[in-house]
Amino acid sequence: MEIKALVFKDKQLKLTERPQPVPGEDEVLIQVKLAGICNTDLEIMDGYLGFEGIPGHEFVGRVIYDPEAEFTGQRVVGSINISCYECFTCNQGLSNHCLNMRALGIRNKDGAFAEYLTLPRENIYPLPEVVTDKMAVFIEPMAAAVEIPEKVHLRPTDEVVVLGDGKLGLLTAQVFWAMGFDVKVIGKHQEKLQIVKKLGIETFLPGELNRMVDVVVECTGSQSGVETALKIVRPEGKIVLKTTTVEKPSLDLSQVAVNEIKIIGSRCGPFAPTLRLLERHKFPLEEMIDSIFPLERGLAAFTRAKEKGVLKVLLEIS
Ligand SMILES: [Zn+2]
Ligand SMILES: [Zn+2]
Helix, strand or coil: CCEEEEEEEEEEEEEEEECCCCCCCCCEEEEEEEEEECHHHHHHCCCCCHEECCCCCCCEEEEEEECCCCCCCEEEECCCECCCCCCHHHHCCHHHHHCCCCCCEECCCCCCCEEEEEEHHEEEECCCHHHCCCHHHHHHHHHHHHHHHHCCCCCCEEEEEEEECHHHHHHHHHHHHHCCEEEEEEEHHHHHHHHHCCCCCCCCCCCCCCCEEEEEEEEECCCHHHHHHHEEEEEEEEEECCCCCCCCCCCCCHHHCCCCEEEECCCCCCCHHHHHHHHHHHCHHHHHEEEEEEEHHHHHHHHHHHHCCEEEEEEECC
């Protein structure tokens, strides 16, 4: 059977037909319902990681086939990393940094911008009814924020500033808010800051916050963001880098040494606790959706997602 898919090949994204993917051993077959376009997908279009195939890693779908039958018929989300469990880092218990890592729609594994995808059973998380498709499609980037306290010790009393009011910044602020932190956001766009302001999160325009804070989470992915982080983090404070950037910022590392700043990188995160947060809190996620396109208009969706300042663009697939 042929399925419709967006395929990135020879530096071009095309809507085309592909054979339906066949689940490997211990894999489930999922019919994709809704998928989100993320900045990583836009970077893939610019050649990030040299990926070719079907992109897309933020999705909600329904399990069509499960060899164990446990998930069959269930509405699910799926974590994106697939480790080999055989290499050196996997054997060290660091399977999150598997040397042969495959990642859904990012590295050596076809992704979610297609009618069907396959994933290992261990990556699958059934969705509680209260978590709608439009909420669940945000779980992957939210999980990346949930991961931060796993990477660096944060005190519950820490004052946290999130830099950036793009998708990742707004989601990270909401997660810290739900975890009980005193969190603030610095961004350039009042209308976007408004989304988190409704939760009671204090927001600032660049330059408005003129004092030091305990923790800064850099979500702008820009040189100026890293500079701002170094400017407002207190001595012995912590900077968390969340974004992957194409440009390589130059850093004043003497300030890191003199002020004994900790800089920590953090990438993907755990789905189970993130699902619990989604179940327990009313996040204003739907306000972060800019537009929804059918898969057939996938190229137009990418054009829209690339426009400056646009929040989440979704693909409705089935
Ligand atoms: Zn993403
Ligand atoms: Zn491995």
